Amino acid sequence: MTSIRDVANKAGVAPITVSRVINNAGYVSAETRHRVEAAIAELQYIPNKLAQSLRFKKTSTLALVVSDITNPFWTTVTRGVEDAASKYNYSVMLCNTDENRAKQNNYVRLLLERQTDGFLLVPAYSSPETIEAIQSQGVPLVLLDRRVPDVQVDVVRGDSVGGAYQLIDYLISLGHRRIAMLTGPEHLSSSTERVRGYKQACSTFGVEIDPSLIIFGEFRQDSGFDMTQQILEMSARPTAIFAGNNFIAIGVLKALHEAGIHVPDSISVVCFDDLPLMLVIDPFLTVAVQPAYDMGYQATELLLAKINGEQLSDNRDIILPTELIIRQSCRAISPNSTHA
Amino acid sequence: MTSIRDVANKAGVAPITVSRVINNAGYVSAETRHRVEAAIAELQYIPNKLAQSLRFKKTSTLALVVSDITNPFWTTVTRGVEDAASKYNYSVMLCNTDENRAKQNNYVRLLLERQTDGFLLVPAYSSPETIEAIQSQGVPLVLLDRRVPDVQVDVVRGDSVGGAYQLIDYLISLGHRRIAMLTGPEHLSSSTERVRGYKQACSTFGVEIDPSLIIFGEFRQDSGFDMTQQILEMSARPTAIFAGNNFIAIGVLKALHEAGIHVPDSISVVCFDDLPLMLVIDPFLTVAVQPAYDMGYQATELLLAKINGEQLSDNRDIILPTELIIRQSCRAISPNSTHA
């Protein structure tokens, strides 16, 4: 381990001078700067960030704790976070919880021990535990995508209610009346709010709500697959399916395909979140897209503002609008038709 | 920031005693231990790992630098790494390079500054630069999946030559003679070795090698899609396609589907790496599976052995066998048939 002292010796200066060169701080004559830089190069010296951080009481590191790193939605959010962070010379530690409570708590503990300057968290469950743990250490925190009840905390999220409403509005306008809603866990706000948007749209347009058409599962492909199979067993089949997120949608499409049910001819499908076209063979889905990149970017800017001492209220709820993109996965039907 | 000193004051002991409690080291009477633990709980004290690491000259952190975190192959490898690491009380920093040289170098620099104890690296390119940077700092390193020429470095990887051979052997046994090979970049050993296995099998069984059937691209879905379109434009179409990895295979299937070419009736497809069935609608692919989890696990155990001072040779090449899994994506053809 070569330290700042080794460089100093080689360059014939004091350690502090090396420090000044490294950090571009204070006065250093051009000549000594050259000598120091030569010594650094020769020794292949790399500053010890542990020591620096200890001294600065600052790691310049943000934590991004997401629920499913394999989902393109989150990788896009991640890019937004990284871009915003690097703009301010912060780096990002990416952690994946798989929606698992224990994993989440482990990571948070670890990140706290490492003096992470701020947290971006996609809460895997809706209790204040983790959030309070972070807040009680005085570490700034911004939640992503999901609200958690009973805590004062900033959130940046997509408009789940509005996006769901848009999609259902669209389906109803095409004549659909029996629309299945297959979504994530009931304990996550992103799930329940999409259901809320679904119900609001139904109410607004006078469509009766059949509770058996609303199924909570997981935001995963296999869950979408299973829920679709449930739906297909119903005596009065829906004419359309609303997938609560992109991965559920993939499962839906697969189950429909296996059952030989054509989209959109035999059933219409819409989905929350976009889904890279490459991931699925056919058809191109009609979706409500959240601004994933912006979500990451804005949340990070808010977090950094808090880190830099701006006194903000700690209970902001920033809701990003969704965009309805109509593609080819839906078909108009006559109000009385059925595919049962 | 509450420090060890605050806890010590509250408990009426010296800081070192708190340290002993935290680390379960040395002798502490049950009674003082209780007092200290009470103080820790009351103050919600979390030890500063930066300071600990500085003192220990050890961070208990491994870096895992992968090329594409969205690929299930790498998430599986990651699980293997995490399991092995946590068994020895190490934590893992996961970084994603997107096969990008600059990103890789940035991460490595960052991780070096943070005194990472060891590196697991999937090299995004085949020059010694990054590797030597790590080695020159005396930090143990194990490469994953790919070899890099002109350096002495340990590698744990799947048997690309053997796996490719198995797949081509199988296709040839079904009567195929014109087999397209769509794979990753020419500068990665995992690509070129799969081509080598392809050629070996062809030679062994007396199948003529048509260079125009071998296409190098990227290990991505869009690349698989594009390469397939190239193939389909050929005057003498192949009867089978060998996808160099799972993501390329998805692109292949999508392109074939769009072109209305049925698998396996009109063309056979095999692929290196498995691919979760949920990701693709149809058909179930015949594949050569690498033991992804084991790859991560074994590489980590090797890395930890090196970290713990076992003098190992630094040029181990651990090759894990692949397994041929025959599913429904191939069809036997008569040797003279063609689909052109």
Add this chain to the structure above:
DNA sequence: CTGTTAGCGCGTTCAT
């Protein structure tokens, strides 16, 4: 069983 001293690598403060 517990405490004191010293130092990990670095940068702020204050001299020079």
Add this chain to the structure above:
DNA sequence: ATGAACGCGCTAACAG
């Protein structure tokens, strides 16, 4: 323009 002393939070080595 450069350096010495000190301390960030923690623990190894040694006392007691």
